[in-house]
Amino acid sequence: MSGIYIHIPFCKTRCSYCDFFKSTKLLYREQYIEKLLEELRDRRHFFGSRKNNLQTIYFGGGTPSLFSEKSIDNILNTISKNFPVADNAEITLEVNPDDLSPEYLKALRKTGINRLSIGVQSFYDVDLQKMGRRHDAMQSRRSLEWVFQTGFENVGIDLIYGLPWSDGSTFLSNLDILSNYPVQHLSAYHLTIEPGTQFGKLKRQNRLSEPDDSESEKIFWALHDKAAEMGFEHYEISNFCRNGLYSRHNTAYWDNVPYLGAGPAAHSFDGTKRYWNKSDLNQYIKQGFSAGISCETLTLKDRFNEYLMLRLRTSKGMNVDEVKKNFESYWNRIEPDINKWIQKEFLEKSDGYIYGTRKGWFVIDAIIEDLFILE
Ligand code: SF4
Structure with a gap:
């Protein structure tokens, strides 16, 4: 068992709560792909003599759906030329609702992407606006319809709870809306206000604060119970799935399975050593991954x-x-x-x-x- 994580460090804009490594300089996308393909080719022996096929490929970010189907196809072709990929590999793309269209989804299916993780976060416009998301609730609903019409079956969404201005009942009504779609996976994260974000700034100015722990815990268990009624198994603190469709990629991390992470800030693990690429997009584009990689033996x-x-x-x-x-x-x-x-x-x-x-x-x-x- 092994997997590959592809980091796509680009976003159109910055959400108010996000401290992930990303850049809004979209014009570097083409140069980035070149370096990414180079990294994949250079690290083709990462898994050593292990003959096991790749079981999972995961495009995360950032916003992978900012890349055209041609770029995604190019990356997947490079992976399959340099690593043995299992026939039934789980191949996931994180997508934002505002990037989706029926044409793009059809083209994605042809590349071999067989699992989508949609950054819905909330079905309420007031939440989305306050979080600085680019999409609105209607775009989420419409993209869910398109996704299933296109034939994707293994589809997950992300939601955020613990929003300072919202109570538990509003959050839980997201699940009522979700129940209209055959979504198989749910990741529900509690908001954390990170210092280097817009929300962090508001917190320092005493204009925003996280809900207290007892309120958050009530929502956590109400979410657990309601998701269970809907047939979701709560298999990890932030993750739920139906019909056994847990995220094979993330589960492999939890099981300490070796994985290769490509792109700036991506981490890799070969079973003994951990590697991490420097969080520097400019350096990556100029010199490639090898100029900034670090390693430690666990x-x-x-x-x-x-x-x-x-x-x-x-x-x-x-x-x-x-x-x-x-x-x-x-x-x-x-x-x-x-x-x-x-x-x-x-x-x-x-x-x-x-x-x-x-x-x-x-x-x-x-x-x-x-x-x-x-x-
Ligand atoms: S789209 Fe995702 S990665 Fe990009 S800023 Fe928003 S939360 Fe962060």
């Missing part, structure tokens, strides 16, 4: 902490036998703390797995931090 402690962090965020949790086998000494060190959290009913142990309870899952990041091995 120690056993790093891998253990990562295992905890990734697994306890999933509903399945961590497998006790697996953790004992791979990290015995660290397991012995954290077992008393695990038991403490089990006694307090924040964690539960059942069928050989440890996972967050209803009381614990929403605050799982704090529990993970408590369990981290620091030295």
Whole structure:
């Protein structure tokens, strides 16, 4: 198993809450593609002697749907010439509703894209305007109709909750609208106000603040319950799927499967070492990825902490036998703390797995931090 992540670091404008690495200088797109193809060719031996086919390819950003079908096709052709791709590979494109049209969607299907992740964020114009999104609610509804008319079956949407001006009931009514479409995947993220964003500036001026934790937790569980009624499995803290159509690409990250990330700011993992490309678009375009790549070998402690962090965020949790086998000494060190959290009913142990309870899952990041091995 392995996967490739393609970073498309361009957006038409900046959303008010977003601190992802991206640029609004769209005129560099063609030069960018050249360097990206070069990186894919140069790193064709990244997975070493492993003969496993690529199981997933994921175009994320930024806004991948700013690229023409020709560019997407060009990237996919370069990948298949340089890496063995499984016949049933999951090939995902993140798209924004305002970039979609029936013609573009038909052309995307021909390139081999078989999964779409649509950045809907909310079906309410007031939310979209305040978040600085470029699309409106009508564009989201229309693009969902086009997507299914075109024949895409594996379609997910992103929503954001915890908006300072909105209450839980407004957020949940997004799910009523969603129920009109055969969407198979839902990613629902709580808004985080990051310092370097427009929202961060408003927060510093005391003009915006996140809702308090108890309000956020109420929405989290109401979302969980309502999504369950709609047939969604809540398989990771921010992710839900129907009919077993979880994101194979993201699940592979959580399972520590090797992946190659191409483009500035993209991370890669070969099973032992982590690599990251410099977050510098200008340098990437001028000199390519190799001028800015960094690397670290993960120690056993790093891998253990990562295992905890990734697994306890999933509903399945961590497998006790697996953790004992791979990290015995660290397991012995954290077992008393695990038991403490089990006694307090924040964690539960059942069928050989440890996972967050209803009381614990929403605050799982704090529990993970408590369990981290620091030295
Ligand atoms: S479209 Fe996505 S990546 Fe671009 S600014 Fe908005 S949230 Fe960030």
